[in-house]
Amino acid sequence: MLHIYCPHCCELREEEEFHAKGQAHIARPLDPDNCTDAEWGNYVFYRKNPRGLHHEIWYHSTGCRKFFNVTRDTQTYAIKEVYKIGEQPQVVAEG
Amino acid sequence: MSETLAPEKEATVTVAVMNQLSTAKDVRAESPLHHAELDKLASRNPRAGGVSLRELKLLGHLTLRGSQQNQSFMNGCAEVLGVALPTLPLTSVEKGSVSIRWVSPDEWLVVLPADQAFEVERGLRAAIEGHYQVVNVSGGQTILELSGPNARDVLKKSTVLDVHPSQFPVGKVAGSVFAKSTALVRRSGEDTWELVVRRSFADYIWLWLQDASREYGLVIKH
Incomplete structure (x- = not known):
C-alpha cells in the first residue's frame, strides 16, 4: 500500500483515497487540424512504460478531489516527488 | 496549465435561486434517515x-467554490457568513450556528440552519463578483x-x-x-x-x- 503525500491537503494519506490517472505531461498538439496522423496517434494512444522513474498523474478522489503529479519508481514503487499540476519535476531520469 | 480561462468580458448571468424550504404546512421534510x-x-x-x-x-448545506486570489469572493463570504473562510488545509471554523469546512483549496462546505440557507445564498450572490459558484446541496x-x-x-x-x-x-x-x-x-x-x-x-x-x-x-x- 502506498503512502501518498497530497500537495493540496498537505499530508500523507493511504493509497485507497487516490486514483492513478496515467502518464503526466502529455502535451496536446497545438494545432490538431494540421498535425499528422502519427502525431495525433502518439498523443492519443502511445504511453511510456519505463523501468525506473515515471511521472504520473494522481487524483485525490475521496479527499480534496484535486489532480497532481507524482514521480514514482516503477521498480521499487518509491515515490520520489509530488508536485502540483502545471509545475515541472525536479527529479528526472538520467539520460 | 494552471491558469483559468475566463471570458474577457463577463456576460450577465441570470441564476434562478430557489428557496428549497416549503412554507406549505402539508409538505413534510424527510431526512435521508x-x-x-x-x-x-x-x-x-x-x-x-x-x-x-x-x-x-x-440542515442547510451550501457548497462554495472560488479562488482564494479573488478578493471579492473571500471578502464577500466573510461578510455574509460572519466569519472568514478557513484557508489552511483540513481546517474548519464555527461561529454561532454556522460552520464552514475546508474541502479543497477552492471549495468549502457551509452548514447552517435550513431556514437561513436561502437568505445566505442570495446574500453571497449579491456580494461576490467574478468567477465563483454557490450551490445549495442540502x-x-x-x-x-x-x-x-x-x-x-x-x-x-x-x-x-x-x-x-x-x-x-x-x-x-x-x-x-x-x-x-x-x-x-x-x-x-x-x-x-x-x-x-x-x-x-x-x-x-x-x-x-x-x-x-x-x-x-x-x-x-x-
Whole structure:
C-alpha cells in the first residue's frame, strides 16, 4: 500500500483515497487540424512504460478531489516527488 | 496549465435561486434517515453505551467554490457568513450556528440552519463578483454525529484516516474512504465527530455504524 503525500491537503494519506490517472505531461498538439496522423496517434494512444522513474498523474478522489503529479519508481514503487499540476519535476531520469 | 480561462468580458448571468424550504404546512421534510425512525429508537435506548449517534438532520448545506486570489469572493463570504473562510488545509471554523469546512483549496462546505440557507445564498450572490459558484446541496447529504468514549474506536474500524488525537485535533476536517463509501469527517469536540455523508449512502452507513458500534453499546440520540 502506498503512502501518498497530497500537495493540496498537505499530508500523507493511504493509497485507497487516490486514483492513478496515467502518464503526466502529455502535451496536446497545438494545432490538431494540421498535425499528422502519427502525431495525433502518439498523443492519443502511445504511453511510456519505463523501468525506473515515471511521472504520473494522481487524483485525490475521496479527499480534496484535486489532480497532481507524482514521480514514482516503477521498480521499487518509491515515490520520489509530488508536485502540483502545471509545475515541472525536479527529479528526472538520467539520460 | 494552471491558469483559468475566463471570458474577457463577463456576460450577465441570470441564476434562478430557489428557496428549497416549503412554507406549505402539508409538505413534510424527510431526512435521508427518515425511514430508520431514530426518534422511536431513541425512546427505547439502553441508557448507557460507549457510542452515541445522532443525525443532524435537515440542515442547510451550501457548497462554495472560488479562488482564494479573488478578493471579492473571500471578502464577500466573510461578510455574509460572519466569519472568514478557513484557508489552511483540513481546517474548519464555527461561529454561532454556522460552520464552514475546508474541502479543497477552492471549495468549502457551509452548514447552517435550513431556514437561513436561502437568505445566505442570495446574500453571497449579491456580494461576490467574478468567477465563483454557490450551490445549495442540502438535499444531497446529511450529517451523522458520533460521540462518546468509543466513537474513535468506531472510526478506526471504518476509515483509513489517522484519527489519533496527535494527528486529528479538534476542528480538523478530512475527506476519506469510510466503510467502502466516502465521508467528510470533522472532529467537532474532544469526543465528538461529524460525518457528512451522501444521501444515497446514508442508509448503508447507518447500518454499518450500528454493526461497528455494537460491541461498545450504541445509544441513539434524537
